[in-house]
Amino acid sequence: MNEFGRWAVGSVFALALAGMPAPLLAASGQKQEWNLDRQDLDGALRAIGRSSRREIIFRPEAVKGRQAPPLNGTYTALEAVETVLRGTRLTAMERDGTILIRRRFSAVSDDALTSGENIVVTGSRIRGAPSTSPVTTITRNEAQQLGHTDLGQVIRDLPQNFAGGQNPTITAGGQGGFTNVSGSSALNLRGLGPDASLTLINGHRVAFDAISQGIDISAIPLAAIERLDVVADGASAVYGSDAVAGVANVVLRRSVDGVETSARLGAATDGGAVTQQYSIVGGSSWRAGGFMIAADYQDSTEISARQRSYTSNVAPDTTVIPAQEQISLVMAGHQSITESIGFEIDAQYMRRSTSRCLIGVIATSCAAQGSIVKSTADGWSVSPALKGHLPFGWDVRLSGTYSRSDTNVVTRVFSAGTEIVRALPNYSNELKSIELGAEGALFTLPGGEARLAVGLGFRSNNLTVDSRRIAAGVESVTEAVSENRKVGFAYGELFLPLISPGNAVPFVDQLHLIGALRYEDHHDIDRVATPKIGMVYSPIRGLEFKANWGRSFKAPNLYQTAMLRLRTH
Template identity: 40%
Template sequence: MRRVAGSDWKRGAAVAAIALFARGMPASAQALVYRFDIPAQELGAALKTFARVSHQQLGFDIRSVRGKRAPALSGQFTPGVALARLLAGSGLVAQSGKSGVILIRPVSAPVVSGDTGSSDVAATTEPDVVVTGTHIRNGAIAAPVLRISNQQMREAGQRDLGEVIRDIPSNYTGGQNPGARFQAGTAANTNASGSSALNLRGLGPDATLTLLNGRRLPYDGSAQAIDVSAIPIDAVREIQIVPDGASALYGSDAVAGVANVVLRSDYEGIATTARIGTATDGGGFINAYDAVGGKHWGGGGALLALQFDHQNAVRSDQRDYTRYVVSPNTLLDAHKHFSALGTAHQDITDTLTFSIERL
């Protein structure tokens, strides 16, 4: 057997570590090449930078990297080669677990180099890592997601998002919705502002999280409600509903579920619509007008949408089944609504996008 000394031994150990780690990684991860520019620093900080650049999930004990430094790493490498160079000489090795998480652990057996240049490390069985709640973007959700596209809204004859949510079976249509009169109980059961708020499972509007392009919206209705009808329907690409508890991902305000209103990002041109209607028994005359305009260019776009509608009241003396009610009284209050929304976005780099929404 030939002895390896000095820098030749270090080079041999590094090559062995690279070969070992490459065997443990999926073939798709080995083929990807990333640009790394990591200065010499503490090993723990270097591993965090590696995970962010290569989009890999790392798991390591902070005590095992304390007091250790990683060499500088600059250039284009596969994740396996890059991680092996960061771990070279640290006494640590990377192992890919069953769940896809890369575990950093101490070397359990010495690396032996010979004439053949082969190496191996004693294998150990690592426990599976089970994630019950995560901040990882696009993390999977256990409950099925209901998606309603803009085309489906138009085909159903719905003029605003308020009418869209009132057609969802799991949504309570009382409380913060037009036409809901005074009801017994808390103030959440009475629509004081003419708004339309999601109330999944009937747990209250403050138990359903409403998002706009994945971002939280401030309360703008009574009883901690968010008026979705203030978002012009022409600006909406689709609405996504998780009709089940998602508090593990989003927090306590998502106990009943989550709704995400996704805006159009690539609209091109100008469109206008008008609608006029009335009830055959009188009252409820409605006229609605919508306009949307957008421009899309390479790496960005902008959109502006306007919506106006007005509906007359329906009186009790206009219906046979309520003629006995002492007049004047109304079954459906008059309603006037105007909303506007503007949005723009621009890609700055491949991974960085500037966007703004104004409602």
Template identity: 40%
Template sequence: MKKTGYGITLWLATTSLTGVLIGPTVAHAQQTARLSIDLPEQRLADSLRALALLSGRTVLADDGSVAARRAPALRGQYTLEEALRLLLAGSGLEAVRSHDGFAVRYIAAHVLPAGPEALETADAGPAITVTGSRIRGAPVTSPVIAVDADQMQEQGKTELADVVRSIPQSFGGGQNPGLGSNVPTASGVDVGGASTVNLRGLGSDATLTLINGHRLAYNGSRQGVDISALPFAMVERVEIVADGASALYGSDAVAGVANVILRRDYDGILTSANLGTSTGGGDFRQQYGLTAGKRWRSGGFVGSYEFARNSQILTGDRRFSASRPGNTLIPPMKRNAFAGAAHQDLTDTLTIEVDGLFNNRDSVLVQPNNTAGNLAVSRTEKVSQSKSFSIAPSLKLNLQGGWRLALSGVYGTEDVHLASNSYVGNTQTGTIPLCYCNKGSSAELAADGPLFALPGGPAKIAMGLGYRYNQLFIDRGAGNYLTGHHSQDSYYAYGELSLPVVSPGQKISWINRLSFSGALRFEHYPGIDDVLTPKLGMIFAPVPDLALKANWGKSFRAPTLYQQHLAQSVLYYNASSLGGTSGTAMLLTGGNPDLKPEKATSWTTTLEYKPHQVPGLGLQVGYFSTRYTDRIVTPITYASQALSNGLYVPYVERSPSLAAIDALVANSATFYNATGAPFDASQVVAIANNTSVNAGNQRIHGVDILADYTQDLGEGAGSLALSLNASYLRSTQTLIAGAATTQLAGTLFNPPHWRGRGSATWSFDGFSLNTTVSRIGGVDDERAVTPVDISGQTTVDLTVRYAFQQPHGPLRGLVLTLTAQNLFNDTPQTIATTSIYDTAFDTTNYSGIGRYIGFGITKAW
């Protein structure tokens, strides 16, 4: 053995087990004490050694496991355990408690690696992805919400879509399964059973969803990304930046960014099975998975396959929706999904990575075609099959001076084939086919590294340029006017700068930490527009326990191909039908190729408090505000007032010329005559344009409150983890200039003002007990003259898990889970309906499943 100059033992045993640094045994208070850490990016062994010195604790690591690895920069106030988690995140290693410290080891085959909740870390290796900054080692100034695989499993979740919908900042509208036909199209639609992320209720197309930091092909017609296409066992964590981020990521990142981080490798074989059902009937779920991988010194791979299916729930199966029987409440689905990832060091400085996925899902929606809701008499079955594929390779080259060069690409397809089949009895009387077939591809060259030294650390920059291509093929059959191919190119360049002015190591009174960041992105959309989006950020910590984060930036959303190119139709009416007097009038509907990007200005302020007097406690309160302009809308809300309401004057052409009328008829895909008389151009007194236009404005603001607390309860008592996430939202909309401002948040089919979720987990010796309480606030139904208060929904979930601790034998790696979701069976309130196709509750906010009991088993081999 060898003694260091610090009087601490450094082991160099022939077994190659190295005690990186050995310190004295300490009490629990010292174990949870927060340390002022200021570590540069360096070899992992050096960072572990520095942590051991700083904490006076034992940190043991095998030479072979740490020799070839580097650690990210780490600055801030952390406990030793938190610091180790951040340094080891994504490395395939974990730190486990020993009697006098921690031992670093490869992650056991039955353990799902958990990502860090604090994201001020760097991409030090092939596996670490950080959302909110392009710069390795830069602190993230935007508020970040993270949920890792351990938390998902502790709460009894088995599907990523359920995890995302449970986050208070996420809204169940947009493009999601189970949405009723009475949900306005602006609030949501069910296309092929896809699940998308919809932050703040701004829309699935205004929330950018990434997989491992890269885009996928869009789903359906709304530019959402289907997160349900992933095997659940492949998900390592989900990170949500609830702030505008177009300066970093480009179009769609208006409400924020949701980044799904996948496993990068695995060592062993993991099998899983989950079964469950609703106690009210229906929604019997089966899910079977197989995950396998191998890890070696210079790389690794993992592949995961999942088969899942569930049975349907009809509206007549639930008392609160039985007033409109026969409609699908929860669609039956069957899914086969595969995802894989691999990384390999080609040289000491060059690494290749790749991830890919394939998904095949079948789903059916049914609707009655009779007032009794009797499906045996007549019905429509909307059958869908969704197929998606994606592959994303990349090369990363580490250069001298801490610089890194990365070349990456993505290619993906997402085809949703739909068939609307009509039946009388068992006889099919008609079918309407449709395919939303999307393709997406991109290529990017990026670089990042240090520029120069500042008192608080090195100034760093990230920059890149790239190309992106999207294609939408709408297929309604040969010769159909809606059938057509449409595509869009875009070119972009970006830069991001991080300036750490003051760090804790400088020991400046009342300025523990001060850093600034800035980003700028330029995008060129041929035929649409050029867009420049900036972002500025700041972190100021007067003392180690308290930090203030502030952000300001601009974001945008490019018009969808569907909004631009949906075939235009002309409806020919008597002028009196549109609010006129004599003569006839024409109403134009459909897409608009002249649309421009929607634009938004956002700012956030976040206060973070981690008192050293209460180790393990973290509090975060943030205010957010977004002004969203040039929203794409159809301006004429009431066609019957098109010629009489002064608000619609900008969209009405009076006394049009014969040339204008002839051009409109010639260029439209369809012409519908509702006058009962032959078309006569000389009688046309007006043309009302109700195609999509950039006219809407929205204002969104509110408060997010997050808290977490972890406590080791002492020898033989386990540990306790508490968490809270609550969000208050206000949002308004002005459809067109001069129109009244209407409330969005707190009204039917829009997010409620309040939403929250609290969780408590007690863990001991392989056993965990989790209780989670979720509250979705009430909304106002303002469709009638007298508004109706719709009560909210409160659910209580209880999950028990046990991981057998045997190191050998048939029970090794076995984990059993029993969960009760919505234990007390809280149900949504019934709302008024006007059509046989309506669902009699707010399906965008509240679940109609009821109490759900599930059992799961996983086994590592």
């Protein structure tokens, strides 16, 4: 089957007209006069196909129930199709004389579009609406071609992301001033901190990592993703308080046909960092659904000070980059229950262990005078969702998430070859959330359909810190913290396409307005409303200007709140 074979059910074949000889297809740039009345989109596309003797391929369910505006003027066949598609989630492209109609999102592969997945641009909750903030999209293939092996490396390569914070190559400064105990990689847009940069997995939140309130993005194997979207602009009006610096959305592959495997072996020329990585991803897809399961295993040895010339002034056994072992599992699937009801689910599991040697003075080894730190991090989440298609083109979605992240650390402190202290800090995070949202068309404007997205939800985050110390055989509690935060929220977002290519005027090819408002009630902290207004203006096709204004709100993280409570009591 060729590239367009799976779309053939919606094809318009101009050459099959009764009583007509088979003429040559109209040239791609040939214009003709059009006079079509307002009608069903299906009928308008067929009329364009017949008149232009062009093949137009689309999914019947994608145009079902949609209205096409009147078509009057002189256009090429492609321009005529683009005009009747204005205000929809569909876009047209031309290949080898054939016009293919698909869902609107340029960064998504044809395979993703034919899977039936609903595409939402990160930065907006309205399907088909543009983001008024720049969106950086990195696909799985692009990341692999750049030599990246995990999402931690991908975000550290982004200019918008501060790479010196919470990542495995930094031994201090992460985790809110603590050592990066879990060996994680957290997004830190514009250097505002991991607790100000929201990371989503297929559009939903997961549990925080350790105490910094960041999200460990490296827990998702690269083989499991379709793409990574990053908006390095305040997004509190759309996603909430912890998106003050921006948001990243890891879009998983919903279905895979067959099995893909890969293996990687590597080492540093100066020694250390002997790395092995094995991944496998497989799945299946069928007419009403599909699934994907991915597994990834990584093991990397440490780099010690003796292996680098620039660390000759420290103890040879000191760890420069810690050893690390990680296993990750990800599953994503979708299934249509009826024509209007579908079910989706995402799940993930990660286990990582790290070890490092810390020596504060010149010594022969860690076990002589120093510390040996070993940590184990376990994280998992499950996110089911029920979606439905309502009359008049509205979509509704009910989703929930339960996620946990547990980090256990063992720090053995040695002096004169004897263990004098053993520190046992443990960090546990839990997330529970539920959200109900709806999105659809309100009315028709000159540039297309005005669309609205509304929703409400509730989430609960819990942090537990249990830190103990064993000295001289006596165990004592050094820190005991338990902090819970409940957040209720509601949001609305409105998309107004005033001018689109179909009704363009001189110096205005496109003019769209987008407004968003989110209200959050952080129990025991504050209630706040965060607005945002944006505009997309295109004077000519191919040139686009974006502008927006908004307010953002940053709540203190759970550990900060817990420490404040302790100081005030």
